[in-house]
Amino acid sequence: MPKWSKEVLIGFVPVLLIFLAFLGINIVPVIVAGAMVGALLVITHMRGGIAVNAGAEKKRKKNGPARLTFEEIGGQDNAKQELREALDFLIRHEEISKFGIRPLKGILLTGPPGTGKTLMAKAAAHYTNSVFVAASGSEFVEMYVGVGAGRIRDLFKDARNRAVKESKESAIIFIDEIDVIGGKREGGQQREYDQTLNQLLTEMDGIYNSETPRILLIAATNRKEMLDPALLRPGRFDRHIQVDMPDKKGRRSILELHAKNKPLHPDVILDKVAEEAYGFSGAQLESVMNEAAIYMMRDNLTQVEDRHLAMAIDKVMMGEKTDRETNQEEKKRVAIHELGHAIMAELLRPGSVSQVTLTPRGQALGYVRHNPQQDQYLYTKDYLEEQIMIALGGAAAEEMHYGGRSTGSRGDFDQALGIVEMMMKSGLTSLGIAKLEMVTTEELMKENSKILDELMERTRSLLENKRNVFEYSLDILMKEEVLSGEQFRCQFRDSVLLPA
Numbered sequence: 001m002p003k004w005s006k007e008v009l010i011g012f013v014p015v016l017l018i019f020l021a022f023l024g025i026n027i028v029p030v031i032v033a034g035a036m037v038g039a040l041l042v043i044t045h046m047r048g049g050i051a052v053n054a055g056a057e058k059k060r061k062k063n064g065p066a067r068l069t070f071e072e073i074g075g076q077d078n079a080k081q082e083l084r085e086a087l088d089f090l091i092r093h094e095e096i097s098k099f100g101i102r103p104l105k106g107i108l109l110t111g112p113p114g115t116g117k118t119l120m121a122k123a124a125a126h127y128t129n130s131v132f133v134a135a136s137g138s139e140f141v142e143m144y145v146g147v148g149a150g151r152i153r154d155l156f157k158d159a160r161n162r163a164v165k166e167s168k169e170s171a172i173i174f175i176d177e178i179d180v181i182g183g184k185r186e187g188g189q190q191r192e193y194d195q196t197l198n199q200l201l202t203e204m205d206g207i208y209n210s211e212t213p214r215i216l217l218i219a220a221t222n223r224k225e226m227l228d229p230a231l232l233r234p235g236r237f238d239r240h241i242q243v244d245m246p247d248k249k250g251r252r253s254i255l256e257l258h259a260k261n262k263p264l265h266p267d268v269i270l271d272k273v274a275e276e277a278y279g280f281s282g283a284q285l286e287s288v289m290n291e292a293a294i295y296m297m298r299d300n301l302t303q304v305e306d307r308h309l310a311m312a313i314d315k316v317m318m319g320e321k322t323d324r325e326t327n328q329e330e331k332k333r334v335a336i337h338e339l340g341h342a343i344m345a346e347l348l349r350p351g352s353v354s355q356v357t358l359t360p361r362g363q364a365l366g367y368v369r370h371n372p373q374q375d376q377y378l379y380t381k382d383y384l385e386e387q388i389m390i391a392l393g394g395a396a397a398e399e400m401h402y403g404g405r406s407t408g409s410r411g412d413f414d415q416a417l418g419i420v421e422m423m424m425k426s427g428l429t430s431l432g433i434a435k436l437e438m439v440t441t442e443e444l445m446k447e448n449s450k451i452l453d454e455l456m457e458r459t460r461s462l463l464e465n466k467r468n469v470f471e472y473s474l475d476i477l478m479k480e481e482v483l484s485g486e487q488f489r490c491q492f493r494d495s496v497l498l499p500a
């Protein structure tokens with residue numbers, strides 16, 4: 001039964017009874033019968049609840065004994081080190097209690113999705129020889145007040161029972177998406193959420209070092225700023241470990257881990273793949289290796305080759321190829337647009353174009369894959385301006401060849417506007433060092449247009465000087481549909497020989 005129909009029924013029945021009583025009909029037998037049906041429903045619901053809990057338990061048990069080790073997690077060296085150190089508190093509990101150190105109750109893992117937070121929690125259970133019980137914040141969200149709190153109680157009880165049953169001294173409870181139940185309490189409306197969070201706090205306060213099995217709560221979130229301060233205060237989640245996106249070395253080691261059970265062609269250089277998969281999370285890298293193996297099978301081959309990996313990176317980055325048929329004129333416009341991006345990239349950052357393609361994927365009709373030579377965390381004003389010019393290259397190229405733009409530049413403009421905003425917030429514009437709220441919309445608009453108009457002008461004049469690259473590469477790109485970075489650079493060089 002849909003949840004809303006329950007509420008309608010609850011509202012409708014009393015109204016009907018009052019109406020019947022008003023008409024002089026004896027409603028006592030109806031009430032008695034209703035009470036009996038209600039009692040029956042409650043009993044069945046409780047059984048159902050138990051069944052649901054049993055289902056949840058089954059799901060948790062599916063996690064099975066935690067056999068995953070820290071060695072099976074690629075990269076994340078700092079996070080692993082910090083976590084191991086924190087876990088030593090659980091292992092060396094006798095020593096720490098001798099010194100009067102209070103037990104560690106909660107560890108919070110924060111970081112973007114797919115970076116290995118769940119893996120870390122599992123490895124933690126293995127490292128400490130604990131039972132591993134996992135749940136997700138969303139499992140505790142219910143419409144009915146008290147149900148979520150009850151589930152939290154069950155989770156802790158379940159962890160203790162399992163530890164006793166499996167003769168383990170400790171249990172690790174992992175709650176993913178803790179922000180769903182641990183968000184800031186604003187008061188008023190959210191009674192169910194409050195009760196669930198209160199129950200979690202109560203359970204955490206009830207964790208003592210002296211009791212066996214010892215309980216350690218590990219929670220994960222990618223929105224730490226949303227969490228209620230009560231959760232973050234000392235004595236609760238007082239160890240915060242950042243699980244970041246992997247750098248190039250991390251990406252390489254994650255790829256290595258996921259390539260272990262896959263036959264790689266000897267020519268494949270994982271270092272290069274790690275470089276091209278810039279900005280990918282562990283989960284995306286796992287997907288790259290998996291998709292590459294699928295492409296290999298489709299080709300009826302027995303070894304994963306470079307091109308399979310390149311296709312897999314495209315798929316993970318941009319989405320699956322689409323069947324969208326573009327007509328010749330549209331295809332030509334897309335080719336000119338993409339060449340605009342590629343030429344700007346090659347001019348401003350020689351060697352950075354990794355691939356130019358006209359294959360429609362996800363939302364894009366074509367795209368240029370860039371190849372950052374190294375991971376970067378700080379950006380100068382010059383770098384950001386270059387980035388904007390590369391983004392504007394597509395629209396500028398369309399203007400040059402067609403006298404106007406198309407809707408194909410929407411995403412590029414979003415990117416350019418995002419970078420301008422970052423520049424403003426970082427004090428890299430003539431607005432100086434200011435919060436955006438201090439500036440009027442007119443001033444922001446003026447500064448925004450000034451920056452983008454000037455960079456668009458520079459982009460146009462750089463592309464004008466490279467008209468012959470367009471002429472030289474257009475037909476080849478239209479025919480081949482995909483150009484590797486090397487092929488494109490050859491054309492870039494050869495086109496210089498064309499008469500201007």
Ligand code: ATP
Nearest residue numbers: 073074112113114115116117118119254282283286
């Ligand atoms: P979410 O925040 O979405 O819950 P998460 O950070 O918990 O994500 P995991 O569930 O641990 O991410 O990772 C998902 C999958 O991605 C793993 O099963 C694994 O295949 C792969 N993966 C992620 N990070 C790593 C890593 N550091 N080493 C090896 N594999 C990884």
